[in-house]
Amino acid sequence: MISLEEARQKILSHVGNAGVIEVGLADAWGGILAEQLVADAYYPTADRSTMDGYVIGGDEVPGTFHVIGEIPAGTFPEIPLGKGEALRIFTGALIPQGGGRVVMQEDVTRDGDHVSIKAFSENRFIREKGSEAAPGDVVLEKGTKLGGAELAILAQIGEVRPKILRKPVVRHIATGSELVAPDQIPGRGEIRDTNSNLLAGLFKSLGVEISDSRRVADDPQAISEIAEGDWDLLLISGGASVGDYDFGAETLKRLGFTIHFDKVNLRPGKPLIFATRGNQVAFVIPGNPISHFVSFHVAIRLAVERLAGLPCHWNFLPLEIRGGEPLRPDPRDSFWVARVSVEDGKLFVTPKSWSTSGNTFSLAGTNALVRVKSGAPADGVVETLLLDLPESIA
Numbered sequence: 001m002i003s004l005e006e007a008r009q010k011i012l013s014h015v016g017n018a019g020v021i022e023v024g025l026a027d028a029w030g031g032i033l034a035e036q037l038v039a040d041a042y043y044p045t046a047d048r049s050t051m052d053g054y055v056i057g058g059d060e061v062p063g064t065f066h067v068i069g070e071i072p073a074g075t076f077p078e079i080p081l082g083k084g085e086a087l088r089i090f091t092g093a094l095i096p097q098g099g100g101r102v103v104m105q106e107d108v109t110r111d112g113d114h115v116s117i118k119a120f121s122e123n124r125f126i127r128e129k130g131s132e133a134a135p136g137d138v139v140l141e142k143g144t145k146l147g148g149a150e151l152a153i154l155a156q157i158g159e160v161r162p163k164i165l166r167k168p169v170v171r172h173i174a175t176g177s178e179l180v181a182p183d184q185i186p187g188r189g190e191i192r193d194t195n196s197n198l199l200a201g202l203f204k205s206l207g208v209e210i211s212d213s214r215r216v217a218d219d220p221q222a223i224s225e226i227a228e229g230d231w232d233l234l235l236i237s238g239g240a241s242v243g244d245y246d247f248g249a250e251t252l253k254r255l256g257f258t259i260h261f262d263k264v265n266l267r268p269g270k271p272l273i274f275a276t277r278g279n280q281v282a283f284v285i286p287g288n289p290i291s292h293f294v295s296f297h298v299a300i301r302l303a304v305e306r307l308a309g310l311p312c313h314w315n316f317l318p319l320e321i322r323g324g325e326p327l328r329p330d331p332r333d334s335f336w337v338a339r340v341s342v343e344d345g346k347l348f349v350t351p352k353s354w355s356t357s358g359n360t361f362s363l364a365g366t367n368a369l370v371r372v373k374s375g376a377p378a379d380g381v382v383e384t385l386l387l388d389l390p391e392s393i394a
């Protein structure tokens with residue numbers, strides 16, 4: 001049995017990203033940029049007005065100026081401005097040759113073809129050419145996650161086919177002869193399959209879809225047939241332990257996988273199996289729902305983050321316990337489902353009650369995991385892995 005830290009190291013050293021693809025802007029949201037991007041031109045491309053008003057020749061204010069025409073946005077000002085002259089200008093329009101300052105229309109008096117400026121701002125209301133970026137300036141770093149702001153930057157530099165990391169193709173197999181679909185009434189000895197929906201939701205929260213999810217009985221031949229394929233990540237739910245009907249490790253060996261670990265000093269989630277075959281990654285996840293939840297957050301998520309190039313989230317906050325279930329000391333490195341809340345601007349953590357790792361209901365409202373290492377104090381201030389923003393500060 002290895003420690004969780006060793007298990008995470010093995011995942012880091014055996015999992016790489018799933019490769020690079022080129023996509024259109026409309027499909028780039030949520031992607032991880034696979035290249036550094038630089039400005040293709042000066043931004044702004046020329047001096048531009050930041051206000052609706054008048055651009056004057058030179059910068060001699062106050063004074064009265066002869067209005068010789070106008071420059072709407074989208075036009076190129078052919079007329080150079082001389083001293084004593086002004087042009088009507090609009091926000092975003094190009095400053096003509098000779099233009100030294102824009103005065104807001106609220107600060108002028110217009111009389112026929114003359115405009116008189118008495119009060120004026122220190123601000124010249126001109127966005128200067130190249131003041132935001134010059135050709136070759138880095139505007140987005142490799143590894144940036146593309147949200148709305150980043151898509152705007154791509155649009156700005158005309159990068160309409162960005163290279164992003166390919167999202168991994170994920171196959172999930174829920175094994176267990178006792179499993180029935182959630183819309184079925186379980187017969188004697190049967191239970192509804194909850195892990196398929198649990199994992200689908202956990203993966204969605206990372207922006208990765210499980211493209212193929214099936215249920216299969218504890219039959220090694222059937223499991224192997226469904227497991228074979230050209231996916232990037234295979235998740236086998238159940239069959240991780242040592243019972244006569246636990247076929248996870250056997251399936252992976254039969255398919256030519258190398259098993260890197262099959263037991264972690266972890267509670268819950270001890271019989272977690274991690275294996276690879278070339279670039280393909282597989283986990284057999286201990287069947288209990290809380291074991292699924294914990295193994296996902298402490299180990300599987302790291303592999304997904306690596307495959308998809310996502311930033312790694314493994315930051316523990318020291319939080320004071322407030323109420324909830326007393327934490328029971330355990331020889332294993334334990335993770336307790338918990339809820340973090342905010343009171344008077346301070347974060348607190350409340351461990352939830354979970355009798356066994358089979359108790360799906362105890363996952364309700366969980367937004368954190370409390371880590372209690374073997375021999376560490378299980379009260380007072382505890383190490384807390386925040387999984388989601390507490391509602392009051394979200």
Ligand SMILES: Nc1nc2c(c(=O)[nH]1)N[C@H]1C(S)=C(S)[C@@H](COP(=O)(O)OP(=O)(O)OC[C@H]3O[C@@H](n4cnc5c(N)ncnc54)[C@H](O)[C@@H]3O)O[C@H]1N2
Pocket residue numbers: 174175176178179191192193194195196237238239240241242243246268269270271285286287288289291357358
């Ligand atoms: N002799 C030993 N027995 C067990 C050990 C051990 O070290 N020695 N480890 C225990 C621990 S810890 C865990 S965790 C479990 C893991 O068992 P498996 O991965 O083999 O899982 P199963 O036996 O298939 O299922 C366990 C439990 O979870 C239920 N289950 C399975 N799949 C689903 C699903 N899709 N949705 C809802 N519930 C599911 C299943 O019915 C079982 O109740 O092994 C211990 N045993």
Ligand code: MOO
Pocket residue numbers: 266267268269270271286288290291357
């Ligand atoms: O490791 Mo198991 O997940 O405790 O029940």
